Amino acid sequence: MEEHVQLKEITALQARIKTQFPENQAALVLDALALAEQAHAGQKRMSGEPYIIHPVHVADILMDMHMDYESIAVGLLHDVIEDCGLTQEDLIARFGTNVATLVESLTKLGKLKFVSREERNAETLRKMLLAMAQDMRVVIIKLADRMHNMMTLEYQDPIRQKQIAQETLDIYAPLAHRLGMFRISSELEDLCFKFLHPADYESLKDALEKMLAEREPWMAAVRTELYNHTVSLGISPFEINSRTKHLYSIYRKMKKNNRTLDQIYDVFAFRVIVPEIKDCYAVLGEVHTIWKPIPGRFKDYISVSKANQYQSLHTTVIGRYGIPFEVQIRTFEMHQMAEYGIAAHWMYKEGVTSPNSVDKRLNWFRRFMEDQSDLQDAQDFLDVLKTNLFLDEVFVFTPKGDVINLPVGATPVDFAYSIHSAIGNRCVGAKANGRIIPLDQPLKSGEIIEIITSNTSRGPSRDWLHFVRTSEAKSKIRAWFKREDKEENIIKGRDMLEGAARRLGYTLPELLKEEYLQPMFKRYSMSSINDLYATVGCGGLTTNQVLMRLIEAYKRDMGTEAPPLAPAAGSLTPVHAPPQGGHSSQGVRVKGEENMLVRFSNCCNPVPGDDIIGYITRGRGVSVHRADCPNMHAPNIEPDRLVEVSWDNAAAPVSFKAEIHIVSQDRARILADISIAMSDMGVPILGVNAHMAQNGLAIINLVCEISDTQQLAQIVNRLKRISGVQQVHRTGKQS
Numbered sequence: 170m171e172e173h174v175q176l177k178e179i180t181a182l183q184a185r186i187k188t189q190f191p192e193n194q195a196a197l198v199l200d201a202l203a204l205a206e207q208a209h210a211g212q213k214r215m216s217g218e219p220y221i222i223h224p225v226h227v228a229d230i231l232m233d234m235h236m237d238y239e240s241i242a243v244g245l246l247h248d249v250i251e252d253c254g255l256t257q258e259d260l261i262a263r264f265g266t267n268v269a270t271l272v273e274s275l276t277k278l279g280k281l282k283f284v285s286r287e288e289r290n291a292e293t294l295r296k297m298l299l300a301m302a303q304d305m306r307v308v309i310i311k312l313a314d315r316m317h318n319m320m321t322l323e324y325q326d327p328i329r330q331k332q333i334a335q336e337t338l339d340i341y342a343p344l345a346h347r348l349g350m351f352r353i354s355s356e357l358e359d360l361c362f363k364f365l366h367p368a369d370y371e372s373l374k375d376a377l378e379k380m381l382a383e384r385e386p387w388m389a390a391v392r393t394e395l396y397n398h399t400v401s402l403g404i405s406p407f408e409i410n411s412r413t414k415h416l417y418s419i420y421r422k423m424k425k426n427n428r429t430l431d432q433i434y435d436v437f438a439f440r441v442i443v444p445e446i447k448d449c450y451a452v453l454g455e456v457h458t459i460w461k462p463i464p465g466r467f468k469d470y471i472s473v474s475k476a477n478q479y480q481s482l483h484t485t486v487i488g489r490y491g492i493p494f495e496v497q498i499r500t501f502e503m504h505q506m507a508e509y510g511i512a513a514h515w516m517y518k519e520g521v522t523s524p525n526s527v528d529k530r531l532n533w534f535r536r537f538m539e540d541q542s543d544l545q546d547a548q549d550f551l552d553v554l555k556t557n558l559f560l561d562e563v564f565v566f567t568p569k570g571d572v573i574n575l576p577v578g579a580t581p582v583d584f585a586y587s588i589h590s591a592i593g594n595r596c597v598g599a600k601a602n603g604r605i606i607p608l609d610q611p612l613k614s615g616e617i618i619e620i621i622t623s624n625t626s627r628g629p630s631r632d633w634l635h636f637v638r639t640s641e642a643k644s645k646i647r648a649w650f651k652r653e654d655k656e657e658n659i660i661k662g663r664d665m666l667e668g669a670a671r672r673l674g675y676t677l678p679e680l681l682k683e684e685y686l687q688p689m690f691k692r693y694s695m696s697s698i699n700d701l702y703a704t705v706g707c708g709g710l711t712t713n714q715v716l717m718r719l720i721e722a723y724k725r726d727m728g729t730e731a732p733p734l735a736p737a738a739g740s741l742t743p744v745h746a747p748p749q750g751g752h753s754s755q756g757v758r759v760k761g762e763e764n765m766l767v768r769f770s771n772c773c774n775p776v777p778g779d780d781i782i783g784y785i786t787r788g789r790g791v792s793v794h795r796a797d798c799p800n801m802h803a804p805n806i807e808p809d810r811l812v813e814v815s816w817d818n819a820a821a822p823v824s825f826k827a828e829i830h831i832v833s834q835d836r837a838r839i840l841a842d843i844s845i846a847m848s849d850m851g852v853p854i855l856g857v858n859a860h861m862a863q864n865g866l867a868i869i870n871l872v873c874e875i876s877d878t879q880q881l882a883q884i885v886n887r888l889k890r891i892s893g894v895q896q897v898h899r900t901g902k903q904s
């Protein structure tokens with residue numbers, strides 16, 4: 170029965186709609202009201218009231234802001250899709266695409282999780298809200314919705330109260346503030362204040378009321394004087410009001426500056442609102458004759474045009490009893506702008522709501538957003554400028570509705586890696602709003618991005634490094650390749666050890682006993698046999714170094730004496746030692762000698778293709794140098810110890826260490842670019858040593874593993890092409 174009695178709120182709203190809008194517009198809004206009533210029938214709010222009270226109040230708030238008829242309709246319908254299973258098509262058919270799209274955007278916003286764990290995140294969410302709202306009315310309606318939820322917050326349980334109030338304070342109130350909607354932002358802040366700090370709220374409220382009561386006669390006198398003087402100027406109509414700063418802003422100021430209420434002198438201000446700009450200046454002249462202005466406190470935001478469109482004259486004067494106060498003088502139009510900010514653009518004016526004029530005003534808003542002019546005294550309205558909206562970030566959604574914030578130009582691959590490296594590594598495709606897009610396509614704000622992964626994916630592509638924008642994606646892709654290289658090295662290392670063991674007459678399994686391995690693991694900080702394989706595979710240890718130790722342990726175990734050990738670890742330059750024996754050693758023939766122990770010099774690191782020369786050392790065989798090695802031409806060289814040596818091309822492929830010296834501008838990521846170039850060429854880097862020199866130069870010494878001089882020349886050429894690189898040469902070479 171109850172449902173048939175029309176709620177008085179509904180009756181009042183119907184009347185208001187009919188008087189406010191022309192017939193055709195009113196008809197649409199009333200139809201929206203009827204649909205909302207029907208859709209929410211039987212639903213209750215936490216307060217126990219019928220649910221329809223909520224959208225009706227949201228519509229009321231929007232009407233207070235003088236929003237256009239479409240906004241009012243959307244205010245009424247904002248919860249219908251979510252709560253009542255109505256479809257987008259239903260709404261388009263009945264209300265047109267504008268209303269339907271706005272309702273859909275609000276529904277989408279409602280699904281987002283706005284949990285602000287930290288200030289940075291809150292800022293992200295605020296910016297995202299703005300960036301994704303193609304139509305700013307979405308944000309305004311959302312704020313009206315939040316306003317009513319805050320007004321009825323007392324019906325929520327205490328935990329939800331704090332959560333919602335905190336979220337409002339972190340996200341919605343600052344957002345309203347930035348959009349110049351000072352009225353909404355102050356009301357929201359005071360409501361949050363009440364629920365978040367109830368004791369402080371009550372005591373400040375009492376103190377302010379008391380102060381106001383004490384000052385009232387004084388304030389009345391100021392108002393009367395302002396009134397009489399404005400009348401004497403022949404201005405009509407006009408408005409004079411006095412205002413107090415809202416509670417939360419007083420509280421914030423007290424906390425920030427550690428002041429008491431008495432020490433805050435701009436608690437009171439007076440406002441004179443007049444029809445025309447010339448009236449503003451006339452009133453200003455009067456004010457300055459009645460009271461003494463404080464020098465330096467006069468601000469003309471009318472003649473000095475500001476990008477923010479906030480316009481007003483501000484002056485601070487000394488009143489009776491020496492009490493300073495501020496007077497703000499502005500036209501009615503300026504006043505609307507100051508109260509409602511961005512919302513003033515949709516303000517309903519009979520007969521003038523052509524889409525064209527709305528667009529023009531929106532252009533102004535966009536320009537305003539991009540304007541970087543001085544922000545100092547344009548009040549916080551201009552804060553929005555500081556956020557560089559739309560300029561450097563995009564906001565996209567996961568299919569679950571989480572917001573992901575990425576730099577402009579970020580691609581689906583960046584998105585995938587920001588979710589999880591496993592998603593990035595297995596990414597094979599991407600969809601934006603359900604449509605397949607290329608992996609290098611820049612993302613747009615508001616898109617819902619879905620990453621297609623495959624378990625059979627062979628991993629990221631090195632090409633991705635050319636288009637990803639985030640350092641996170643870059644480093645994760647690189648890490649993958651590093652791991653990938655490790656896998657390869659494990660296989661390579663095991664094969665090398667197996668072969669070498671066989672040639673020495675052993676099998677790998679008999680040598681790889683836990684107790685033989687442990688001392689070596691400890692010595693080289695390895696945790697598994699795979700680490701050992703990988704180290705051998707990448708050339709960190711030679712097969713000889715490993716096998717000699719294992720064979721020694723094996724023989725000790727079996728009760729036989731081990732043969733003498735190979736040369737000490739680290740003394741051999743060739744990274745992969747070929748099998749011992751045969752007519753050449755480590756790929757080098759020594760003229761007239763067989764099975765001569767050969768080592769490569771560390772001073773010039775010869776590689777196949779170099780002209781080389783041997784030097785017979787005492788007890789350590791022949792040391793091989795490049796023919797042009799300065800050490801071989803030093804005065805202390807004994808010529809009769811020089812011996813002719815040559816490369817043995819028939820020997821098994823051997824890798825060699827080469828050191829490359831790079832001089833580059835000291836720019837960010839130079840090392841990263843070098844290592845990408847090296848890994849693109851498939852050249853392992855064994856060591857890097859970089860330091861800053863003077864003149865903004867960086868000196869980088871790179872030790873890498875190569876097979877011959879031809880490859881070395883390729884490397885040098887490639888490195889020279891990296892931007893900022895000035896010189897590349899092989900260490901030791903005279904050039």
Ligand code: MN
Pocket residue numbers: 223247248314
């Ligand atoms: Mn709602």
